Amino acid sequence: MSRLARTDRPYDVVLFGATGFVGTLTAEYLAAHAPEGLRWAIAGRSERRLEELRDRLPAGSAIGVLRADAADPASLRDLARQARVVATTVGPYASHGEELVAACADSGADYLDLCGEPEFVDLVYVRHDTRARESGARLVHACGFDSVPHDLGVYFTVGQLPEGVPLTVDGFVRADAAFSGGTFASALGQFGRPGRVRAAARDRARHEPRLMGRRVSAPTGAPRFADEVGAWALPLPTLDPQIVRRSARALERYGPDFRYRHYAAVRHLPVAVGGAAAVGALAAAAQLPPARRWLSGRLKPGEGPSAERRARSWFSVRFVGEGGGRQVFTEVAGGDPGYDETAKMFAESALSLALDDLPETAGQVTTAVAMADALIGRLRAAGLTFRVAASRRSESRLTTRI
Numbered sequence: 001m002s003r004l005a006r007t008d009r010p011y012d013v014v015l016f017g018a019t020g021f022v023g024t025l026t027a028e029y030l031a032a033h034a035p036e037g038l039r040w041a042i043a044g045r046s047e048r049r050l051e052e053l054r055d056r057l058p059a060g061s062a063i064g065v066l067r068a069d070a071a072d073p074a075s076l077r078d079l080a081r082q083a084r085v086v087a088t089t090v091g092p093y094a095s096h097g098e099e100l101v102a103a104c105a106d107s108g109a110d111y112l113d114l115c116g117e118p119e120f121v122d123l124v125y126v127r128h129d130t131r132a133r134e135s136g137a138r139l140v141h142a143c144g145f146d147s148v149p150h151d152l153g154v155y156f157t158v159g160q161l162p163e164g165v166p167l168t169v170d171g172f173v174r175a176d177a178a179f180s181g182g183t184f185a186s187a188l189g190q191f192g193r194p195g196r197v198r199a200a201a202r203d204r205a206r207h208e209p210r211l212m213g214r215r216v217s218a219p220t221g222a223p224r225f226a227d228e229v230g231a232w233a234l235p236l237p238t239l240d241p242q243i244v245r246r247s248a249r250a251l252e253r254y255g256p257d258f259r260y261r262h263y264a265a266v267r268h269l270p271v272a273v274g275g276a277a278a279v280g281a282l283a284a285a286a287q288l289p290p291a292r293r294w295l296s297g298r299l300k301p302g303e304g305p306s307a308e309r310r311a312r313s314w315f316s317v318r319f320v321g322e323g324g325g326r327q328v329f330t331e332v333a334g335g336d337p338g339y340d341e342t343a344k345m346f347a348e349s350a351l352s353l354a355l356d357d358l359p360e361t362a363g364q365v366t367t368a369v370a371m372a373d374a375l376i377g378r379l380r381a382a383g384l385t386f387r388v389a390a391s392r393r394s395e396s397r398l399t400t401r402i
Contacts, residue, residue: 001239010064013041014035014079014087016100026345028349032058038351041082046067057112058320066079080098081109086109089114089351092120093113113137113140114142114342121364132363134174135362141243141366143346144340145342149315150241151218151240154260156330156332161321163398165324166258169260169322173315174317177338178338217258218261229320231266250369265385304338312334333384345379345384348375349371353370353376356378
């Protein structure tokens with residue numbers, strides 16, 4: 001099904017899970033920033049709650065309401081047939097996401113989510129990438145803090161380096177923010193099923209075509225003190241480096257031999273040691289069902305911090321890129337990563353898929369492959385920082401201030 005054949009669908013964008021915490025923030029962002037004439041709708045299980053949300057939004061009468069349930073495949077197929085782009089916040093995705101992906105892949109609707117779950121992303125590739133390529137659907141995962149700043153930040157950094165030479169990029173993440181309930185639930189799910197995560201990764205590796213004539217890697221770096229950013233660097237066990245690696249595999253601009261490493265940047269050693277111990281303890285506890293159940297009750301999906309706490313939150317991702325005898329420092333930065341900025345990134349990704357003149361792609365693709373410069377432009381206009389530092393010395397001064 002061609003993209004032109006989808007323009008007669010009732011809605012350009014449908015937001016599924018709109019009454020959840022991040023879903024509501026995304027709906028509010030779309031209501032405030034969607035261009036005139038955008039045909040969009042909110043969707044979820046409760047028609048009453050959807051109508052209450054619509055009534056609170058500016059110009060809410062023009063927003064559609066669609067009832068759909070992640071446990072009802074027929075309702076998801078109906079939803080996908082009505083939309084050019086379906087954006088879903090309903091997770092954990094390994095438990096609640098696959099039927100909607102299947103519906104979008106079959107109907108040719110573009111799909112995007114906030115998934116940070118490697119197992120789900122790998123399963124979707126194996127089971128639905130081929131069908132999505134046939135229908136023309138773009139399946140774009142990780143369109144929030146996982147993994148837009150990192151994927152587009154590396155893309156932006158590569159653009160400052162010479163072409164046709166081996167390139168290396170290291171990313172260093174700093175943030176002051178609260179976890180979302182959905183992120184916490186997804187992390188617990190992944191920590192609690194390491195065997196399934198590894199099995200999904202192996203299955204994907206068997207199905208992925210071999211990269212010919214180029215090398216791309218995203219190894220787990222060792223903990224170290226990183227002079228280039230003046231902080232302790234701890235490897236981050238997130239989806240982000242996998243997303244970056246897939247962008248690099250797809251785009252020749254990343255050069256003949258590309259390597260990316262992903263770290264948390266922590267200024268003080270005791271904090272770094274404590275953080276590593278906390279992650280290890282969480283991963284160990286998630287292996288035990290009683291402990292996992294207790295932890296899952298501490299912060300539930302759909303819950304989140306107050307507007308005042310979010311207003312104090314921030315993130316910064318610094319990148320150090322090298323290649324062809326040149327070294328560059330770049331930064332992607334913004335406000336509250338888990339909620340406000342995630343809603344912004346998610347909404348702008350949906351608008352970009354629906355409205356922008358983008359490369360012809362289909363199947364499971366990353367934000368850098370599907371939207372790249374168009375989405376960077378949107379996010380800059382929306383207040384996120386994408387910048388190049390003048391030199392190592394100026395970067396050091398900036399790190400000290402922050």
